[in-house]
Amino acid sequence: MKLLTINNLEFAQKQQEIANNFAPISLNRLAETLALQSENAHLATIHFTLTGDYKRFRQPSLHLHIKSQLPVICQRCLEEMLINLDLNFDYLLSDSTINEIEANEIEANEVEGSDEIDWLEINSEMNVHELIEDELLLAMPIAPVHEGPCSSLSMQSGEKPNPFAVLKGKFK
Numbered sequence: 001m002k003l004l005t006i007n008n009l010e011f012a013q014k015q016q017e018i019a020n021n022f023a024p025i026s027l028n029r030l031a032e033t034l035a036l037q038s039e040n041a042h043l044a045t046i047h048f049t050l051t052g053d054y055k056r057f058r059q060p061s062l063h064l065h066i067k068s069q070l071p072v073i074c075q076r077c078l079e080e081m082l083i084n085l086d087l088n089f090d091y092l093l094s095d096s097t098i099n100e101i102e103a104n105e106i107e108a109n110e111v112e113g114s115d116e117i118d119w120l121e122i123n124s125e126m127n128v129h130e131l132i133e134d135e136l137l138l139a140m141p142i143a144p145v146h147e148g149p150c151s152s153l154s155m156q157s158g159e160k161p162n163p164f165a166v167l168k169g170k171f172k
């Protein structure tokens with residue numbers, strides 16, 4: 001996969017936008033955590049929209065929306081499953097000279113209506129795929145499990161009645 005890099009300051013100032021799909025297998029670190037050999041692997045997809053802006057927070061910012069479907073192994077029944085991650089991030093761009101106190105002040109005073117703001121350093125060659133990979137790695141559950149009960153088929157092995165339990169009752 002061709003590396004996707006942007007000049008993030010220019011991207012914000014020109015209010016550019018990229019939207020694209022790609023397969024998670026192209027992100028090496030993320031791929032290691034996925035069940036990409038599974039039968040659901042062909043359903044694995046990452047869709048993202050990256051939008052630049054300089055008005056909303058009164059300074060250059062990026063907004064990243066990631067919508068992904070990733071195959072993993074359920075840690076309860078060890079069956080494959082797909083997890084859906086729908087993530088939104090706002091980043092303010094700053095050069096590295098901004099110190100933490102300044103950063104907190106800007107955050108407290110100027111950033112309203114946003115739950116969480118991250119900072120990104122101004123970078124003329126920011127790697128977009130790497131940013132997406134980092135965010136997905138952070139958002140991935142450490143021990144993914146089925147949301148509801150695991151399928152009855154896969155639970156049977158763990159819940160088979162013990163045949164000796166029946167005998168025990170008879171000879172009491």
Ligand SMILES: [Zn+2]
Nearest residue numbers: 074077146150
């Ligand atoms: Zn399960």
